[in-house]
Amino acid sequence: MIMSLVAKTPEPPYYAVIFTSRHADEVEGYTAMSARMKELAAQQPGYLGIESARDEAGITVSYWKDLQSIRVWKAHVEHLQAQETGREKWYSTFKVRIARVERDYGFSRDGLE
């Protein structure tokens, strides 16, 4: 599956979950979980897209139709398990911010995104 790096979200307003993290030393199992969570998130009602990048810090921003969609996804049983393992093993620190996107604009040189 070719994923666009810049999510194709609809006209605002919509919601963003900004997840910023730093990995712990122990990252066994992380890559598989991360791929599975992206796959699973994309199947949830109200999902609009996801963007992520990682070097020293990791930033994943997922976009959602409304707060209720975010609540349902947070409480998904497989996601709960991933959150728990993240706290126990993969992350030394993270922060989650729930934000209402009020305006957006973009630029594309080649019209592909």
Add this chain to the structure above:
Amino acid sequence: MIMSLVAKTPEPPYYAVIFTSRHADEVEGYTAMSARMKELAAQQPGYLGIESARDEAGITVSYWKDLQSIRVWKAHVEHLQAQETGREKWYSTFKVRIARVERDYGFSRDGLE
């Protein structure tokens, strides 16, 4: 200067500017500009913090006290120059989203962040 990877923002509400980009082939001058923009942003009124990560995609999230602070920073003369060169040279595509952070929570294993 040691920068925290996870920005130490105050209690919500505050604002986030989510900047997601893909680089063009031409990135000469980008690293210096990026460092200068981070330094300059941190001097602006209403600046609360910044987080960034880059692999295939780049995501930079800057945090601000209010929309007016974001407007003033967007119109800063050096920042305008960087935005123009970004469109002309460094980015093949980007998207900017202005969002109101309504809630946040975090986790830290070692209490450092």
